[in-house]
Amino acid sequence: MVLAEATQRAIEQLVYEWARAVDENRLEDLAGLLAEDGEYKVASRYNLDRALPLAVIHTRSRSQLRDRITSLRVANIYEAHCYRHLVSGVQVIGEADGAFEVRSNYAVIRIMEHDGASSIFSTGEYRDSVVFEGAAPRFRRRHVVFDSKAIDTLLVYPL
């Protein structure tokens, strides 16, 4: 698919900004990357392939995602850690009515605070639909499809 370079670039930067916002613990910035009625969902490839509905996280609007982040900040108890995202292969594979269908691969490394242990926490694919509000790209849908059936203990931060 041949796209205007500026469009491709803007979409790519949206994908990168999400990853960096998580890694730098600017979780409050994530909501602004979602469209007002945007959907953010984290589910296994196993479930998606079988159309099973269960998801680890499923928010259906910007406000819901904001709620989720707030609850994480004030209510969750977990061992201190951070993520590091590697995201590659951003591809725009289709377009309809101004919404771009986008794919990319990710791996998230989790680094524990107390001993510095690093491990592959999750790998998978982002299946996004991106719309432009003026010049600014936003996720209308962001599906995180993770590869492994085993997801270690609690998923604290968004992927």
Added chain:
Amino acid sequence: MVLAEATQRAIEQLVYEWARAVDENRLEDLAGLLAEDGEYKVASRYNLDRALPLAVIHTRSRSQLRDRITSLRVANIYEAHCYRHLVSGVQVIGEADGAFEVRSNYAVIRIMEHDGASSIFSTGEYRDSVVFEGAAPRFRRRHVVFDSKAIDTLLVYPL
């Protein structure tokens, strides 16, 4: 090296498409990314540095690669698993007679189906020669140069 942006982008997308085709188990799509007489080879850096001929996979045309995929589909017995590619740093380092010399880094994470265990399966460099057939880029040569002498058991899918 300064390239037309559209050329750089098209080459990059070719590299990304190969990775995603493997990860999404669309192996039959790989042959179409190779030129008719394209070469696909997977060999260790150790062997390549010493000009030793042994390769793990070595196909010399699109048809040979297609055969290899077919045999994998119908004849191979292996434990169910999938790959996740991270590819980064796509660089066009030269051009001669319409063929672009391209480098990129990869890491492939392997995820086992039965228990979801994820591990670094292979890392290395792609050393590609890319030609254009009309507007479509194809690999005339794709050498996968893997870093580690130890490659776990069987290499089932192409890297």
Added chain:
Amino acid sequence: MVLAEATQRAIEQLVYEWARAVDENRLEDLAGLLAEDGEYKVASRYNLDRALPLAVIHTRSRSQLRDRITSLRVANIYEAHCYRHLVSGVQVIGEADGAFEVRSNYAVIRIMEHDGASSIFSTGEYRDSVVFEGAAPRFRRRHVVFDSKAIDTLLVYPL
């Protein structure tokens, strides 16, 4: 931030070239990617967040970096190994007086020569300031901010 595409691309390629120069053991090429008075520093996020001065590597000019590489070549004793960089999400987040503020994520996989064991050696963020000398981009500052407090034994090669 909206940039001329050629500028974004040149900065990206500078970031990729550093990674590939390390992975291909062309360490002598690194000095040329740094500005004459460029700073290269490797420090933990823990220390940086607390403004603690300790760094694992800290060179303040191209010549100092060159010295460091030479000493590594002639004086250091270490077990043979190589790195493989994955770098993703190159973002230009600001510009002032012709210097571009750039961020990217990295993971470095270390592959030991003797048994081929691969492991996540380091993950973190590059915090770069890039200037142009004519058409050629150079690092005026390259801060490697690694995530983990635990860094395995000796850091031999630059990250």
